[in-house]
Amino acid sequence: MTVGLLGTGYLGLVHGVGLANFGMKVICTDIDIQKVELLNEGQLPFFEPELASNMRMAMDAGLLIFSNDIKLMIESSPIIFITVGTPTTDEGEADLSNVIEAALMIATYMNEDKAVVIKSTVPVGSTRHIERRIAKELADRKVSTRVEIISNPEFLSEGSAVKDMNHPNRIVIGTQSEYGKKIMNTIYHKYKEKRVPFIYTDLETAELIKYASNAFLATKISFINEFALLAEKTGANIVDISKAMGLDKRIGSAYLQPGAGYGGSCFPKDTAAILNLSNHYGEPLYVVKAAIEANEKQKNRMVEKIANSLAQNGSLKGVKIAILGLSFKPNTDDIREAPSIHIIRRLLDKGAHIQAYCPGGSVKTKQVFKSDEAQIKYYEDEYQCVIAADAVVILTEWSQFYRLNLDRIQTSMKGNLWFDLRNQFVNHKTIRKQFNYQPVGLN
Secondary structure (H helix, E strand, O other): OEEEEEOOOHHHHHHHHHHHHOOOEEEEEOOOHHHHHHHHOOOOOOOOOOHHHHHHHHHHOOOEEEEOOHHHHHHHOOEEEEOOOOOEOOOOOEOOHHHHHHHHHHHHHOOOOEEEEEOOOOOOOHHHHHHHHHHHHHHHHOOOOOEEEEEOOOOOOOOOHHHHHHOOOOEEEEOOOHHHHHHHHHHOHHHHHOOOOEEEEOHHHHHHHHHHHHHHHHHHHHHHHHHHHHHHHHOOOHHHHHHHHHOOOOOOOOOOOOOOOOOOOOHHHHHHHHHHHHHHOOOOOHHHHHHHHHHHHHHHHHHHHHHHHHOEOOEOOOOEEEEEOOOOOOOOOOOOOOHHHHHHHHHHHOOOEEEEEOOOOHHHHHHHOHHHOOOEEEOOOHHHHOOOOOEEEEOOOOHHHHHOOHHHHHHHOOOOEEEEOOOOOOOOOOHHHHOEEEOOOOO
């Protein structure tokens, strides 16, 4: 079976590589010529553990092809996944222009019956709208080919996307027919063999499941972060609170670790989009709105936490702050909506000089702060980064940081403040003896 994909961003590549490794012939297409050339050289445009090796393995087996020839892909593929991005507009809406453009390309080049699977995250009602747009284009072409439209939202987590693709918690399929169900069962027969739960539902419900899932996880993060702030004021220990809550099976421990706030390509975008949609329908989601506001508050409180310990008369002029970790989470180079960007910008505004290191996020962060080169420097490792620093700030909990030689760090620094905004070192045996240790949610 040949499967086509429109869009070779994060979602498209992970999904395309995964399907190829399931044994299908996959044609991944993109309008970006340079990206396709890079992929054909076996290189990824971003970092994701295990993905590059899996991609090269599928290419070597002749199961994975990258191309700019979208017309040929559409003509050759009975099943086409739309995996393009849906960024947020300034008004908080999901921008569907890429999805609509992809759908119209399919309608323009369709030469026989096709199944079109919407994998991109789209608001409720979008899949039916896309179906109507395709139908109109086919009618204008005066062709009688049939399109089966299916909603199949993704649930990949950056940093563990290959694992999530191979071992999903569930598969959600929104379809209007038994034929659509049959198509997806064929595509995902490997999941059936692994007894992965399948949820078959209508198009609107499938779309809303994705938003509800991400909104809930974002809310869970904001919830524990607000309690972390309260714990600091009351003398309580948020680590113990989180552990006790997580042992309750009704709650669970996932996404219950306090920190500097959530970020990335999904939670900020999806919470904004679903809040906008709820307001459009006159059913505002107050809990989601509060989660968004709490996340902004958390990032600002982290800035205050740092500034209150280092500022002179409200200024950080001349203060050197070593930032360890820039990506929004470990094992990715993604800095989209990362708390680090907001926090660094606020610290720069207060006059601080930033010394930054990240195993994955430095290159992209440099592009964000191009105009601040005089105040921010990037280093090749953690030890260079902390030299003469007044404080260290952990903003992403990369596992390699926990193996740092703290004696060497202590000797290299000018000051001894250690802001652990991911609570990575709360159980470390000696850190409180060596540094003025400032975690989140406990004293």
